[in-house]
Amino acid sequence: MLLIFSRKILEALLTLGLATSILFILIRLAPGDPVAIMIGQSSDVASSNTERYEQKLLELRSEFGLNQTIFQQYFIWMKQLILFDLGDSIHTGRSVMTEIADRLPATILLSVAALFIQIVLGILLGVLSALKFGRFFDHLTRFLCVLFASTPGFVIGLVLLSTFAVTFSTYEINTEAKLSRLWLPALTLGMIGAPQWIRTIRANMLTEFGQPYISSAVSRGLKYRRIVEHAFKNTLLPIVTMTGLSLTTLISGAVVIESIFSWPGIGKYALDSILLKDYPVIQGYALLMIALVIVIHLVIEIVYSFIDPRIHRKGEENVKKDY
Amino acid sequence: MKRFGIILAIFMVVVIVGCSVSSSKDNTNDDKKENTNATDDQQEEKSEQQELIIADQEIAASLDPVEPLTSSYLRNIGAAEALFKVNAKGEVEPSLAESAEEINDTTWEINLRTEASFWSGEAIDADAVIASLERSKSLDLQAEPFLNELSFTKVDDYTIQVETEHAKQPVPLNLSYYQTVIHNADKSYEDIDSMDLSGMYKVTSFSPAQKMELELNENYWGETPSIPKIVHEQISDAQTRALSVLSGSSDIAIKVPVTSLTQFAESDEAETISAPPANTQTIYLNLDQPQFENEKVRQALSWGLNREELVELGAEGQSTPVTTWLASNPTYEEAKNAVYPEYDPDKAEALLDEAGWGKDAEGTRSKDGETLTVKLMTWGDDQALGETIQNQWTQIGVQVEVQHGDYNLIQTARESGEWDASIEAWSTFGDEHALLTGQFSPDGSGNYGGYNDEQTNQLLDDLAEITDPQARRELALQINERVAEQAPVISLYPRPQLTAVSTKLNGFEAHFRQFEHTVHAGLSFGTE
Numbered sequence: 144m145l146l147i148f149s150r151k152i153l154e155a156l157l158t159l160g161l162a163t164s165i166l167f168i169l170i171r172l173a174p175g176d177p178v179a180i181m182i183g184q185s186s187d188v189a190s191s192n193t194e195r196y197e198q199k200l201l202e203l204r205s206e207f208g209l210n211q212t213i214f215q216q217y218f219i220w221m222k223q224l225i226l227f228d229l230g231d232s233i234h235t236g237r238s239v240m241t242e243i244a245d246r247l248p249a250t251i252l253l254s255v256a257a258l259f260i261q262i263v264l265g266i267l268l269g270v271l272s273a274l275k276f277g278r279f280f281d282h283l284t285r286f287l288c289v290l291f292a293s294t295p296g297f298v299i300g301l302v303l304l305s306t307f308a309v310t311f312s313t314y315e316i317n318t319e320a321k322l323s324r325l326w327l328p329a330l331t332l333g334m335i336g337a338p339q340w341i342r343t344i345r346a347n348m349l350t351e352f353g354q355p356y357i358s359s360a361v362s363r364g365l366k367y368r369r370i371v372e373h374a375f376k377n378t379l380l381p382i383v384t385m386t387g388l389s390l391t392t393l394i395s396g397a398v399v400i401e402s403i404f405s406w407p408g409i410g411k412y413a414l415d416s417i418l419l420k421d422y423p424v425i426q427g428y429a430l431l432m433i434a435l436v437i438v439i440h441l442v443i444e445i446v447y448s449f450i451d452p453r454i455h456r457k458g459e460e461n462v463k464k465d466y
Numbered sequence: 467m468k469r470f471g472i473i474l475a476i477f478m479v480v481v482i483v484g485c486s487v488s489s490s491k492d493n494t495n496d497d498k499k500e501n502t503n504a505t506d507d508q509q510e511e512k513s514e515q516q517e518l519i520i521a522d523q524e525i526a527a528s529l530d531p532v533e534p535l536t537s538s539y540l541r542n543i544g545a546a547e548a549l550f551k552v553n554a555k556g557e558v559e560p561s562l563a564e565s566a567e568e569i570n571d572t573t574w575e576i577n578l579r580t581e582a583s584f585w586s587g588e589a590i591d592a593d594a595v596i597a598s599l600e601r602s603k604s605l606d607l608q609a610e611p612f613l614n615e616l617s618f619t620k621v622d623d624y625t626i627q628v629e630t631e632h633a634k635q636p637v638p639l640n641l642s643y644y645q646t647v648i649h650n651a652d653k654s655y656e657d658i659d660s661m662d663l664s665g666m667y668k669v670t671s672f673s674p675a676q677k678m679e680l681e682l683n684e685n686y687w688g689e690t691p692s693i694p695k696i697v698h699e700q701i702s703d704a705q706t707r708a709l710s711v712l713s714g715s716s717d718i719a720i721k722v723p724v725t726s727l728t729q730f731a732e733s734d735e736a737e738t739i740s741a742p743p744a745n746t747q748t749i750y751l752n753l754d755q756p757q758f759e760n761e762k763v764r765q766a767l768s769w770g771l772n773r774e775e776l777v778e779l780g781a782e783g784q785s786t787p788v789t790t791w792l793a794s795n796p797t798y799e800e801a802k803n804a805v806y807p808e809y810d811p812d813k814a815e816a817l818l819d820e821a822g823w824g825k826d827a828e829g830t831r832s833k834d835g836e837t838l839t840v841k842l843m844t845w846g847d848d849q850a851l852g853e854t855i856q857n858q859w860t861q862i863g864v865q866v867e868v869q870h871g872d873y874n875l876i877q878t879a880r881e882s883g884e885w886d887a888s889i890e891a892w893s894t895f896g897d898e899h900a901l902l903t904g905q906f907s908p909d910g911s912g913n914y915g916g917y918n919d920e921q922t923n924q925l926l927d928d929l930a931e932i933t934d935p936q937a938r939r940e941l942a943l944q945i946n947e948r949v950a951e952q953a954p955v956i957s958l959y960p961r962p963q964l965t966a967v968s969t970k971l972n973g974f975e976a977h978f979r980q981f982e983h984t985v986h987a988g989l990s991f992g993t994e
Contacts, residue, residue, distance in 0.1 A: 175874030182534055182607055196911070199607050235527060235674050242674075301705055308713035316710035317519075318676045318699045405701045407676050415675060415702065420874065 250408035260333025265340020273348035530655030741976035770814035780851030
């Protein structure tokens with residue numbers, strides 16, 4: 144067991160190192176100079192004296208270490224990381240760690256709420272759709288799944304925002320991350336992600352219904368509810384995977400919805416920083432997201448090994464074989 | 467299945483609680499929601515509204531007015547003031563200064579208000595004003611065009627003298643820009659407790675990239691506003707800003723999209739106000755590209771644009787066509803149609819023929835085996851504009867490719883020289899010499915295309931020397947027309963600026979520089 148986890152952690156660190164290195168280089172290859180964006184944006188009058196401007200650009204590039212080679216910059220960043228320092232934002236001058244810490248709770252709150260909605264809708268409609276296979280409810284559910292899966296998230300968000308904020312006056316548009324403002328972005332994200340859940344659970348349930356143990360249970364006269372429960376338990380494994388993957392997608396991919404609902408989360412912060420080419424923030428955000436994906440995947444594997452011991456045993460055998 | 471039922475019930479409870487909590491907001495917002503069915507009682511409640519909520523694309527990036535993206539926002543929400551201000555007609559008026567007098571061609575004397583003080587209560591005297599302007603000059607790059615050629619000396623406690631490097635520099639105009647806001651240079655701008663400005667409202671809380679709250683400055687020298695509190699919120703999505711005013715969540719939304727006009731037309735809650743801004747949507751041509759070497763080609767491109775249609779399709783009709791660059795300045799309205807007075811595709815085609823770009827059977831123009839092509843780069847909200855231009859130029863035989871993307875792509879293309887044309891809108895309000903030099907002199911930062919015309923350069927030099935206002939104006943118009951005739955750039959229309967305002971707010975003033983003139987003491991809630 145210890146061997147498996149040691150190997151997993153080693154793999155995770157390697158992935159983290161490689162992914163952040165690639166991102167570090169890619170960010171710098173993208174067009175745009177963060178310093179030029181910072182000092183040039185507020186001007187609405189063209190000037191004829193550009194000498195001081197050029198001088199200021201050089202000064203600031205030097206101040207932020209952008210005049211050094213990519214490798215030197217990477218080395219400095221790595222040194223900072225060892226001290227748990229993500230550097231300071233070029234745009235605001237504030238610590239990236241502080242800015243992320245300020246915003247991450249809002250994103251996690253939104254993601255967890257959205258995940259909850261996705262799971263509830265997915266299980267409820269997925270199971271019911273499988274039970275009513277081929278009937279009107281099944282067709283309707285499948286139609287709605289296609290509709291929501293094919294409609295862009297921002298369209299659903301704006302329609303819901305317009306309906307609840309303008310038509311029914313039951314939603315307040317501001318920039319606060321409070322519970323009274325959570326339900327609508329969470330519902331939007333939930334509706335966007337639910338079709339995938341519904342279809343997977345429906346398909347898994349239908350597969351289970353075709354298994355011999357179900358026929359056997361039916362022939363033994365087991366109650367209908369008990370049969371459904373047995374079938375459902377066997378669909379749990381993919382649900383664990385989907386939960387982890389959905390949470391990752393929600394935390395890292397809620398950018399558009401956070402922007403539309405003006406939810407002060409990390410996605411909106413990252414989006415703004417990408418537009419401003421704020422390297423330290425983009426790097427910090429990317430590092431966090433990659434770490435999050437790795438941790439969630441690790442957790443999934445651990446949960447897997449508990450739910451299905453066969454996976455755990457097979458893993459151990461493989462490790463022994465390697466050594 | 468019972469468990470699913472329980473989970474569903476919990477979910478429904480969460481949604482219902484969410485809705486109900488959302489509905490039971492503080493009194494201020496309740497007032498706003500109830501406004502949907504306006505009655506006399508509700509009008510009474512609205513008049514008691516305590517805060518003005520402004521939804522903006524961005525809020526101040528910091529608390530220090532010399533930092534980028536800060537002073538314009540602080541000024542816009544009534545926190546900061548400059549010595550002078552520009553009214554909606556484009557006239558310069560005293561603000562924190564009491565008066566200004568031109569002593570001679572290079573000297574001005576500015577009298578300060580003895581009753582004015584900073585938020586802290588410290589006097590805004592000559593020493594404080596000079597220290598503030600010197601701090602802006604040394605730390606704020608954006609203040610350079612306005613302060614660099616000025617030097618300040620104290621005459622007495624409330625009088626300063628300004629010496630200019632050149633004759634007839636417009637000192638009050640220069641000191642009206644947001645980059646010159648007066649702040650207490652002795653204070654730190656690290657936090658809200660130490661910052662010290664002079665506006666009618668002072669900052670009480672600041673969450674970067676989210677929200678800034680302000681309350682009345684009790685030491686304010688001028689008229690006391692009737693609204694006690696201002697909330698400036700950063701709502702980046704333009705459509706959401708529009709919805710925030712339509713829903714009553716905010717009272718003013720700055721820069722709402724032209725695509726939301728229909729929603730406002732059907733609403734009793736809010737209206738849109740569009741003041742023509744002093745900037746010109748301009749196509750900058752890269753004169754290093756061989757197809758633009760010939761002046762006739764550039765002129766043909768300008769004649770071949772139906773600007774009325776561009777305004778209709780590119781700006782939803784929320785602007786007016788201009789054919790010269792300076793024409794969007796409210797004081798130069800006569801330059802609107804000075805050159806290219808009408809859409810004339812026939813003339814455009816004739817000019818292209820004269821330039822040797824012949825049309826083939828398919829309607830495409832080419833010369834020496836080269837097809838006449840333009841790669842037009844657009845960004846922001848200009849995609850529809852770019853596509854309309856593409857359609858119009860295609861009709862005169864020019865093949866156009868529109869590349870819409872991030873502004874950084876345009877900057878990178880300019881740095882590499884691999885670009886044909888791009889669209890941008892610079893401000894046209896200010897000192898004529900500074901504006902025209904910035905755009906059309908060889909070292910102007912807005913001269914992207916590398917325009918370098920000997921006669922224009924000479925005229926720009928002459929403009930710097932002329933002191934008589936009328937002669938100066940005439941020469942500025944002459945330069946403006948000459949540039950339009952040579953067409954290194956093609957002027958289209960002022961970029962629309964649309965502000966959504968709640969119908970219960972009184973006293974909102976449309977301004978051609980709306981982004982820094984939203985809050986003033988005359989704003990109030992309720993029936994007039």
